Amino acid sequence: MRLLLQRYLAGQFIMPLIVSTLFFICFMLTFQLFRMTEMLVTRDLSLSFVLSLLGDISLTFIPMSLPIAVFFSTIYCLNRFCSDSEYIAMRAGGMTKGRILTPFLLTAGLLSVSVYHLNQEIIPHSQKEFARKINLLISSGMLAGIKEGQFFNEIPNVTMFATRATKYGRNLEEVFLHFKEEKGDRVIQAARGELIPERHADSGLERLTLKLFDGNIIGRKADGEIEKILFKQYDFPVSQNQLDLKVSLKETMLSSSELAKALAMTPEEAEAKYRFNKKDLFNARYEYWSRKNGAVICFIFCFLGFALGIKGNRGKGANSGLIGLISLIIYYALFFSLVSLARKGSIPMPVAVFVPTLVLAGIGFRYYSKLDWQS
Numbered sequence: 330m331r332l333l334l335q336r337y338l339a340g341q342f343i344m345p346l347i348v349s350t351l352f353f354i355c356f357m358l359t360f361q362l363f364r365m366t367e368m369l370v371t372r373d374l375s376l377s378f379v380l381s382l383l384g385d386i387s388l389t390f391i392p393m394s395l396p397i398a399v400f401f402s403t404i405y406c407l408n409r410f411c412s413d414s415e416y417i418a419m420r421a422g423g424m425t426k427g428r429i430l431t432p433f434l435l436t437a438g439l440l441s442v443s444v445y446h447l448n449q450e451i452i453p454h455s456q457k458e459f460a461r462k463i464n465l466l467i468s469s470g471m472l473a474g475i476k477e478g479q480f481f482n483e484i485p486n487v488t489m490f491a492t493r494a495t496k497y498g499r500n501l502e503e504v505f506l507h508f509k510e511e512k513g514d515r516v517i518q519a520a521r522g523e524l525i526p527e528r529h530a531d532s533g534l535e536r537l538t539l540k541l542f543d544g545n546i547i548g549r550k551a552d553g554e555i556e557k558i559l560f561k562q563y564d565f566p567v568s569q570n571q572l573d574l575k576v577s578l579k580e581t582m583l584s585s586s587e588l589a590k591a592l593a594m595t596p597e598e599a600e601a602k603y604r605f606n607k608k609d610l611f612n613a614r615y616e617y618w619s620r621k622n623g624a625v626i627c628f629i630f631c632f633l634g635f636a637l638g639i640k641g642n643r644g645k646g647a648n649s650g651l652i653g654l655i656s657l658i659i660y661y662a663l664f665f666s667l668v669s670l671a672r673k674g675s676i677p678m679p680v681a682v683f684v685p686t687l688v689l690a691g692i693g694f695r696y697y698s699k700l701d702w703q704s
Contacts, residue, residue: 339432341410346402346436353394354387361386365463378462385459389452389581392444392623399437400630400657404649406433407638416639426700430635437631445624449585457582475501475524486510491522499524504541506565512549517563519544539565580605580613588617611672618682625683629690636696660689 365382410416419429475481477494492503501522508515519541546558583591583603591599591613599605605613633656637649667681 336432338406338429339436342402342406342433342436345405346398349398349402349405350391350394353398354390357390357394358383358387382459382462385455385462388447388455389459392448392452392620395440395444396623396626396630397657399440399627400634400653401650403433403631403634404638404653407635408640408649411638411640426639426697430632433631433635434628437628441624441627444627445620448620448623453582453584453587456579460579460582477501504544508548515546515548517541517544517546517565519563537566541565580609580616583613583616585617585620588613588620592617614678615668615671615682618678622682622686626686626689629686629693632697633689633693636693636700639700656689656692659692660685663688 407416410419416429420426475489475491475494477491479490481489486509488507488509490505491501494501501524502520504517504519504522506517508517520543522542523540525538525540541563542561544560544563546560546563547555549555580588580591591603591605592610594602596605596607596610599610599613603609634653637653637656640649664681664685667676667684668678670676671678671681
């Protein structure tokens, strides 16, 4: 019977948890979509590419959204149990508060283990894939911006105009280019042109080469004279540096084992292998310990939510949501304050990361001990 009740408690907790997790992920995804809207609507993207892009970024939001979802879902469940007098009935039936708490903590423990394993390899890989796809969109935007009958000035110090252009500007007719240079302006006119993209296998970036046919180049020589050069074919590198520009490796894109190796290196070795400067090394240290803390915080938030969610039959604890919000504010204010001190070297990073979690656990124990009088 007790096992059946525990399964019932866990079942009642899971559905609000799923809904709240999806809500927080969608909430954070909304802000990201605002930043990417222009890129998404101006590119000819397949549905599978868009879905994979959203999937990658949504996966990275799980460690941030899941602890808060666990916290408020626990409060919601316990508030409902108390409002329906189910909690009183279970206590009257001989169940201790610890036994009622057990299924919630077991569920939170499984979530903590899941977050820990996601942070090891999967989420860093998703971060890297998301950055690669964004770079791909930025690269392909060079083609999307070229339209017939309009001036194109996305290339630094170059203005381009084409009388006619096919979709995304791959084939151009009556091409005009104006170069603004220190030694003087230069003008290229050609009967037609072709944009040839070459994609980098690792980063997905494109180098675009503009092949011009049947035209001339007019420019000023060093002595001030005007020269005119006729050509049958002229290759102009539109984005010469893009092919060699790989995804900038950040600490969030490294697996936990790679982060541990990077932190064990000297600053010179980290600079040589990962191009990490002093700030990057601090961020890597912060990321490493935050991942470990992320595996614990779900458990602590669930415990605190249980302690705050139980209310008496006269409405005691009716402001549990407000108390929970204040607890979150205290946690994150303390967390970022200590991280700021760690950035200055005043305290070690593990202290900055885990002390707020211990404070939150202390708040949870305080409210949990107050539940005894309701027995």
